[in-house]
Amino acid sequence: MTALLAPAARSYEHMFLLYRRTWRGSIFNSFLSPILFMLAMGIGLGTFIDDGGTAALGVPYLQFLAPGLLASTVMQTASFESTFPIMAGMVWTKRYHAMHATPLRPADIALGQLGWIATRITLVAAIFVAVMVAFGAARSPLVVFSIPVAVLTGMAFSAPIAAFAATQDRMDNFSAIFRFGITPLFLFSGTFFPVEQLPAYLQPIAWVTPLWHGVELCRDLSLGTIGADPLMALVHLAVLLVFAGGGILATLMTFRRRLVK
């Protein structure tokens, strides 16, 4: 197994080396901005909402919002990391082509890249959860497990988007992904309010996309209510695994098609 993954680890190492030079630029977008957002909405706006009573949500708004925001934040970072950096590797700096001239195979290159994205979002999720705990936004120690769930949610977006990005020559279509995919999901997948508040005809969209499943799982873990409906929890997990797994297979395919011509 280690011998099998050693070449992928070298592709991963390149991304690590790059990040060591560019991490400062990611601090605001990946870490500070989502945390400020959580505090402003959860504590600032939350105080108003909670004044009307917490009966509707059953918990203070901050505790409702924070785990949802965790999943959404990780989704956003994962999606961003799966567009422009992939395009750079294929088209701009042609990093992947340079790798392919060596013993690395397209699958090694792709897996190293996805592995790196998983690392990046693990960092984002871990710091976010630490801040949640510090501000009393988590009710259960199970919140620790919302880190891997958030990462899985991120990969459910990252892998399919990376597969698509590897086929592109220009960045034109990326803004469409964010405009028509990521941003609407961010707003309407149960992060800020339960999806039951949506018109009935919009709710199925939440059910068939990964974010809502990630938000629900993270929230049940953070609130400690995961045991209430274990079957549903398994359904959420299964949906995320299908998106992430399918996306990884698709990425292996599109990397190969692009690099082997």
Add this chain to the structure above:
Amino acid sequence: MPGTPETSLIHARGLTKRFGKLTAVDSIDFDVAPGEAFGFLGPNGAGKTSAMRMIGCVSPVTEGLLRILNLDPAIHGPQIRARIGVVPQSDTLDTELTVRDNLVIYGRYFGLARSEAARRAAELLDFVQLTDRANDRVEPLSGGMKRRLTIARSLINEPQLMLLDEPTTGLDPQARHLLWDRLYRLKQRGTTLVLTTHYMDEAEQLCDRLVVMDKARIVAEGSPRQLIDEYATREVTELRFPVGIQETLDGQLEGLGERVEKLPDRVLVYSNDGESVASAAHERGLQPETILVRRSTLEDVFLRLTGRSLIE
């Protein structure tokens, strides 16, 4: 040069590459011997890069036989790639990393330990005269420096075979000569070089033997000298006429030398004695603006073989 998969570093028979209906490489045969500097000469679109990509094991062979280091690229791609060094046509350096990190991470791709990669990187930076830029980012380097860095990078695995796809295209003359000097040193050390170029001077400087490619096929093969002897005369007389005059000279140029080639801007007369052609032209009452007598080059060979100049 006939060869076998065992004696040749590269052995190709009927090597073909098709992209859909387009045939990029059409059944070519060649062998590259160990230690040789071998060139693919031809205009853009002749199939040079497609041939190089197949040799580099990043492009599957459509048809025919290809063996590199006596291995089959379809089965042993990664093993072959581990033993060759590639200088691609366009730079694939990571412009955000430092000069040194570009080399070290590339060494890591080949499975070198970090310390060994760092040791070789330092040595190679010295070889391509970039030691003083080791800690700079790649972005601001000049074109010539980036090419030198790419060459250093391709040497990190101490390759037996180097593939250079148009190594000096786009460089100024000084940068080209520096690069040629480094490649010449590699050749002296016994590294096998395979390069593509559309510069005749580059092929003459570097190649022991070359093939001329045109429209996906090999149209001639030999050493630069052999090709010139076979397909061109010893000397060329270039006659340049005032604008509009050349078109009116029909019939007056024939028989001046062994062969007359009319280009849009000048007339080339091939002979073994260029000076006497020049006198003969004067005797016929021709009044060219300038006359230049020079030795034949590979450009003339190409012109003869294809009727077109190399850089179109």
